[in-house]
Amino acid sequence: MAQFDLYEYRRAGSQVAFLVEIQSDLLQTLKTRIVIQLYPIRADTPLIRILNPTVALSGGVYFLSTAEMAAVRHSELKQVVGSLHTMRHEIIAAIDLILTGI
Numbered sequence: 001m002a003q004f005d006l007y008e009y010r011r012a013g014s015q016v017a018f019l020v021e022i023q024s025d026l027l028q029t030l031k032t033r034i035v036i037q038l039y040p041i042r043a044d045t046p047l048i049r050i051l052n053p054t055v056a057l058s059g060g061v062y063f064l065s066t067a068e069m070a071a072v073r074h075s076e077l078k079q080v081v082g083s084l085h086t087m088r089h090e091i092i093a094a095i096d097l098i099l100t101g102i
């Protein structure tokens with residue numbers, strides 16, 4: 001488990017497709033991980049450019065729902081399916097917008 005690792009997340013009744021771990025690698029001893037959910041983009045999806053970075057994955061385009069970041073037990077994060085490390089600056093900018101408004 002590493003910062004910006006991407007996990008597939010399929011749960012009955014949920015539209016969340018993936019989770020990206022945003023927690024620092026220095027905190028690996030904790031039993032929880034801070035994640036941001038990724039949802040598929042639809043024609044009627046309202047997005048805020050900085051708050052909701054987008055990424056093409058698995059034949060679809062998804063957005064990070066930064067306003068819904070949450071803690072999950074690390075045991076819920078199964079198989080790493082990729083990394084969003086190349087989006088590091090966009091993800092941190094989205095988190096900064098939530099925390100500081102800039």
